[in-house]
Amino acid sequence: MFSTLLFLMLAVPPACPVTRPPIDPFPLNIVLQKYGTSELWVTIPLNGEGIKSMTIFGGRDGYDARKEVVPRLSFAGKCLEESIPLPAVTTNGMKGDLDFMVSHVSFPETGCWDVTVHYIDPQLRSHELNFTIFIRH
Numbered sequence: 264m265f266s267t268l269l270f271l272m273l274a275v276p277p278a279c280p281v282t283r284p285p286i287d288p289f290p291l292n293i294v295l296q297k298y299g300t301s302e303l304w305v306t307i308p309l310n311g312e313g314i315k316s317m318t319i320f321g322g323r324d325g326y327d328a329r330k331e332v333v334p335r336l337s338f339a340g341k342c343l344e345e346s347i348p349l350p351a352v353t354t355n356g357m358k359g360d361l362d363f364m365v366s367h368v369s370f371p372e373t374g375c376w377d378v379t380v381h382y383i384d385p386q387l388r389s390h391e392l393n394f395t396i397f398i399r400h
Contacts, residue, residue: 275310275311275312275397276375276397278375279311279374279375279395279397280395281310281311281312281375281395281396281397282298282307282311282394282395282396283309283310283311284296284297284298284307284309285298295307295308295309295320296309298392298394299392300392301323301324302323302324302390303321303322303323303380303382303390303391303392304321304322304323304392305319305320305321305380305392305394306319306320306321307319307394307396308396311395311396311397312396312397312398312399313370313396313397313398313399314398314399314400315369315370315371315372315373315398315400316367316368316369316370317367317368317370318365318366318367318368319338319365319366319368320356320363320364320365320366321334321336321363321364321365321366321380321382322361322362322363322364323382323384323390326362326363326364327362328355328356328357328362328363328364329355329357329362330385331355331364331385332354332355333353333354333355334353334354334355334364334382335382335383335384336351336353336364336366336380336381336382337351337353337380337381337382338351338366338368338378338379338380338381339378339379339381340370340376340377340378340379341376341377342370342372342374342375342376342377342398347371349368349369349370349371349378350368350369351366351367351368351369352366352367353365353366353367370398372398373398373399373400374397374398375395375396375397375398376395376396376397376398377393377394377395378393378394378395378396379391379392379393380392380393380394
């Protein structure tokens with residue numbers, strides 16, 4: 264519990280305009296919030312800070328983890344003006360009535376990252392979501 268509170272209190276450098284998700288009255292947990300639309304959402308830290316190797320949950324209205332065992336979800340990021348693909352392993356997840364995507368994303372270095380999430384749904388429609396996060400360690 265103490266480490267979670269410490270993580271929330273660390274300051275993001277002012278030069279990094281992190282994305283802060285709106286406060287959800289029914290959050291998934293106290294550190295992460297859903298950010299996006301009904302077509303594509305991901306969880307991002309409330310304080311705008313992440314770590315070099317982190318898990319990002321995602322989903323969309325109507326997502327069925329039984330039909331999309333390996334969702335077509337990819338991540339790209341830009342740090343210091345160079346856009347690169349971010350290594351990510353994505354699978355499905357289920358808990359009760361909630362089906363979701365689970366991605367383990369690796370950031371090659373610390374700093375301020377502009378991240379683009381790409382998703383192709385079963386009808387082959389493309390969806391995109393952007394956010395900025397500060398990677399500390």
